[in-house]
Amino acid sequence: MTSTPHDAGSRDAGHTPARAGHSPIRHGLDVHDVSWSVKGTVIVDGIELTAPATKITGLLGPNGSGKTTLLRAVARLAAPDRGVVHLDGVDLARLRRRDLAQRLAVVEQHAGTDHDVTVLDVVLLGRTPYRSALQGDSSDDRALARQALAQVDMLDFAERRWSTLSGGEKQRVHLARAFTQQPALLVLDEPTNHLDIAHALSLMSLVRRSGLTTFAALHDLNLAATFCDHLVVLDRGRVRASGTPHEVLTPQLLRDVYEVDADVGVHPRTGRPLLTFHPPDEVLPDTAEPWIPGASATPETVARGRS
Template sequence: MTSRSDSTHTPAEPGLRADRVTREAGGRLIVDGVTLAPPPGATVGLLGPNGSGKSTLLRILAGVLAPASGVVTLDGRPLRDVGRRTVARRVAVVDQDATTQVELSVEEVVRLGRIPHRRAWSPATPQDDEAVREALTRTGLADRSGQSWHTLSGGERQRVQIARALAQTPRELLLDEPTNHLDIQHQLDLLSLVADLPLTSVIALHDLNLAAMFCDHVLVLREGVAYAAGTPGEVITEELIAKVYGVRAVVTTADDGPQPRPSIRFLRA
């Protein structure tokens, strides 16, 4: 993964990548020349205070927003040249809050993930059925498939949304603050599930400790600029927290895994 100041992006590289993308809104830069090149299969955390550009960068990566300058590529092709259907088959998005007024079962919500793979009004294929079954099983929802969406808790709904995304059979998964409004247990369960998926995942997060626990790499945004990028152990420091978030913290590091994992304790003002 690279930051604005350390770009190793080449057009031939596979996967979903952003190269020096910029986006303006209301006369100010929301994303300012950011490069993001997630390693295949990695879990990448987007960090930064509110308004730092995390959600906007995710929308640019998803093709929902077009960059004012720079380019997003998918397997070396500019995203603007790739059909929306092709993008939807490759890239799945899980938003902060998903809701519906329609009475749907868990399985029916998950089946929405197969829309990019089907022609309009065509019946479900055996491949569709298998993708839905696998997504429900992988997310631990097989025994809840017939339950109404509206009876689920917030954590369960987020899990269903991940199952819907997995039913798309994507290679890249983009998640915008997926742990918002969840209790600690559901936060840990959800991010553990995402980190174990055989996909390239980019997750916007507020919680630095969760990012340190579950992300292979992090990109820290500050006022739209890529302030720092690297492994959590390299990036999440007391100095960075003070400069980016404006708070004091004590950071300790555990070396008992494949890479150092920092733990953050915030200090009262």
């Protein structure tokens, strides 16, 4: 992991400053009866959910369950067929794009940039909703951008060309851009995609400390169990379950929605659910020795070799 001066912003790391004129009252995200179809095929159907204010809500579900489609509807990247989305009591569909961008920041799974710009330039895009068309970056804008880069461990890359970054590095830069935007709601589509485990844990910790209302689609169920306060599970475009990680992540739900067998325990350090998945079609005898994978090894030959 690249060494960066975290201490310079660690006391404020992840804590988004309040903006002048913005109400401190937070009601969270409310989605009412949102549906969306493509060429007659229903992708999300009558979605009702709440993402509590200042908490992380994880959006779970297998591939094709409608997670990305729902995120796009919430972020107003596309208008749903019907339904309404409220953020802190405000109907997002009634906001101008500029006002929406001051309240909501999105990090998409495959976010990109077409221009050969520096990393700092990409992060400064987060200040666009606060500037006039002819206004340049202020010293405050650049200070916010550098602080955000330090928070995601990318400050040393500020002057690097965007095109030279890896997929994981780009993902962290886009999160820095979202923090620089100073939103009330953070919408994340697979934010840990392309990240190694150390940066995935660091990123989710940072999001948790931010105090932002966060709505994040996640594939890693243990990561969701560890960092999310509230979970919503989609199955075939509908809400199958919602609640705390302990309420939602049950063996029965995992079997019904994900078609996997799993044990759900309690993590000894965090007290959060800890999922252990069973390999399909592979059940070892109770008396067998642990299987050591090898070119020609099988559970039986390993057990015989140790007897």
